[in-house]
Amino acid sequence: MHIGIFTDSYLPYTSGVVRSIVTFSRELRALGHRVVIFAPAYGHHGTEKDIYRFRSLRAPTFKEFALAIPVAPGLTNTLRQLGIDLIHVHSPFLMGQLGVRMARRLGLPLVATYHTLYEEYIHYFPLAPGLLRRVVRNYTLSFYNGCRLVITPTDTIARYLQENGLKVPVVSIPTGIELERFQDVDTGWLRRHLQLPREEIILLHVGRLGKEKNISFVLQAFAKIHGEVPATRLVLVGSGPLKGELEHQAHSLGIAQAVTFAGSFSFEQMPAVYAGADLFVFASVTETQGLVVGEAKAAGLPVVAVRARGVQEMVEDGRDGFLVPLDIETFSARIRQLVLDAGLRKEMGRQGRLNASSLAAATMARRLADQYQELLG
Structure with missing residues (x-):
């Protein structure tokens, strides 16, 4: 054809x-x-x-x-x-x-x-x-x-x-998803590139810095997590018109030192970006699929996402991540659960990698x- x-x-x-x-x-x-x-x-x-x-x-x-x-x-x-x-x-x-x-x-x-x-x-x-x-x-x-x-x-x-x-x-x-891209990836590249301490647990978000991605919600939830577990970091990958506003919000919440606005990465670098994090967080309610969620799973990351139209088909709730309502307390509670339980993170990440093979x-x-x-x- x-x-x-x-x-x-x-x-x-x-x-x-x-x-x-x-x-x-x-x-x-x-x-x-x-x-x-x-x-x-x-x-x-x-x-x-x-x-x-x-x-x-x-x-x-x-x-x-x-x-x-x-x-x-x-x-x-x-x-x-x-x-x-x-x-x-x-x-x-x-x-x-x-x-x-x-x-x-x-x-x-x-x-x-x-x-x-x-x-x-x-x-x-x-x-x-x-x-x-x-x-x-x-x-x-x-x-x-x-x-x-x-x-x-x-x-x-x-x-x-x-x-x-x-x-x-x-x-x-x-x-x-081109699954072969996520095999044999350097899991330490992201920390070296961003000069992040080994002991920090990295929460990753990938998406345009625009209102439709609901990143303000993610920042509010992360403020609760970071207050309880200081050895955590939120890495925001992407660019967009809301960057200045989000940076100001991070300062207002007292978490600016724990939030990294990493900018954009090349297509070739993205598997190492995903693989260098510990879990993936996503709060957009406007997605038709949420491809970044599938890519995060292919890299072996558990996912915490707001249950919304497209994204809800990308996460098996309770198996490779959690789907939650648009509620900061519930969202932060599920993130906290994964932050504090390394075994659960590993098991959900393993299951996510298996599930991603269907795509x-x-x-x-x-x-x-x-x-x-x-x-x-």
Whole structure:
């Protein structure tokens, strides 16, 4: 098969969406399929095989992100020459709309992945939030109802879309994890890199420093833990607009000296980042999957997470971690339990590594390829 992927974000920008596209593309190519990606330009990229870049503008409030200008005279002929059999879009916006137009023009099956609960991000546009939430939800549902097939990362999100009016077929296929990346990892690298004492128990959080990740909640819970167990440290991996505000909160809570804002790491470094911690904490309630939770498990970390739509399918409560309500006392109590019980941490981490094997990237790619074949059949 020749698959055309249209996306509003791609490398060198990093996100869960980008990680999903990169992982599925690599595995689909390994299965013998051709994948051609149509994405924004982020500057000069040199020669890239099977990647077509579109001129773009930097997002005014988030300079790392580029907004593609979805104008491409001759794209229809390019797609014909490439022999594209099917178009898969990863956003309902600029490049996604271009993918829709190309699919209709060429009579190709159109697949879309629902990566993001867009209505949960309206805090970036505070004007009339109730109305805006309805507008965004109606727009996205209308877009996805125009596709032949919708892919969601979890069953929970599939049900959510159906309950809100999705009429077309929907299939749950999580983004897979490249399990081989988490084998034979240097577990001491993170402490050396950040110059952290050996005796500290490291709580790790990976995610954008934005309001939707609910990191303020994590800081409040960690303040309770650190007050009782001083040899603990919270390491926050990621960048984002809330960094200054979160640093101020850490100072206000009296835990600034025990919170490390580590910034971002390369894709190659991330397995060592996970493996260098003792447990993973996550409080986002806006995830469609929570890929970082699966990666933490693949690295052998137990997880404490707020029970929310996508994440709840990534943790086996009581076996490889704990799922808790959005309550600071309960969240901190479960973290405290793991901090104080090294045996439990080890056992849950072992179980998490075993459970993560069910999300092998090659397996997920074969499931996606089967869906493509069914549409083309």
